[in-house]
Amino acid sequence: MEIGAAVTAVKGALDLARNAKDVNDRAQLNAAMSDIMGKLTTAQSDLLDLLTEHHRLIDENRELKSKLSKEERFDQYRLCKTPVGHYIYELKEEYVNEDKPAHAICVKCREEGLRSTLQEGDYSYYCPTCRTVADFQRHPGFAMSSGPTYNDPW
Ligand SMILES: [Zn+2]
Numbered sequence: 001m002e003i004g005a006a007v008t009a010v011k012g013a014l015d016l017a018r019n020a021k022d023v024n025d026r027a028q029l030n031a032a033m034s035d036i037m038g039k040l041t042t043a044q045s046d047l048l049d050l051l052t053e054h055h056r057l058i059d060e061n062r063e064l065k066s067k068l069s070k071e072e073r074f075d076q077y078r079l080c081k082t083p084v085g086h087y088i089y090e091l092k093e094e095y096v097n098e099d100k101p102a103h104a105i106c107v108k109c110r111e112e113g114l115r116s117t118l119q120e121g122d123y124s125y126y127c128p129t130c131r132t133v134a135d136f137q138r139h140p141g142f143a144m145s146s147g148p149t150y151n152d153p154w
Contacts, residue, residue, distance in 0.1 A: 002046075003046075003050060005042070005046050006042075006043045006046035006047050006050065007043075009039045009040070009042040009043035009046065010039070010040070010043045012039045013035075013036045013039035013040050013043070016032050016035050016036045016039065017032075017036055019032065020032035020033065020036070070113060073115060074089070074110060074115070076091055076092055076095040077089035077090060077091055077092065077104075077105055077110075078090055078092055079107070080104070082125075082134060082135060082136035082137075083136060083137065084135045084136065084137065084138055086125075086134035086135050086136070087107045087134065088104040088105070088106070088107060088118060088125055088134050088136075089104060089105045089106075089107060089110055090102075090103075090104045091103055091104070091105075103117050103118070104117075104118045104125055105117055105118060106118055106125075106127035106129065106130060106132055106134075107132070107134070108127070108130050108132045109127060109129050109130055109132075114129060116128065116129035116130070118134070122137075123135055123136070123137045123138070123139050124136065124137075124139075
């Protein structure tokens with residue numbers, strides 16, 4: 001459905017009404033009136049469809065805007081590799097201030113749209129939400145880091 005169809009129908013009805021105003025024959029007038037009503041009905045139905053579509057687009061726009069502002073929160077972070085090869089999102093220096101100290105958030109939770117601040121231990125970051133551990137230093141007594149551990153069922 002297009003706005004053009006409704007405009008055309010209204011214009012057609014107007015033309016018919018203009019021509020009909022000088023018609024004296026009752027039967028011709030009735031026929032013209034019926035045409036006019038038909039065109040106006042089409043226009044009304046098209047406009048109702050357009051209104052429905054308009055509201056749907058407004059809702060969709062609102063939803064996308066809210067998604068976008070959620071994503072924008074993450075623009076303040078950059079993906080960083082720790083010295084032992086694990087990944088975290090660190091708050092960019094330009095966003096560090098009195099109210100927002102330097103910190104990192106969880107890579108796994110970020111993928112799910114959550115901003116989960118990592119707790120810092122002696123050797124690792126720890127996510128209190130999904131329990132992901134990201135090492136930034138090798139644990140003493142371990143020759144190799146075992147990679148990030150997840151709380152997944154497997
Ligand atoms: Zn997490």
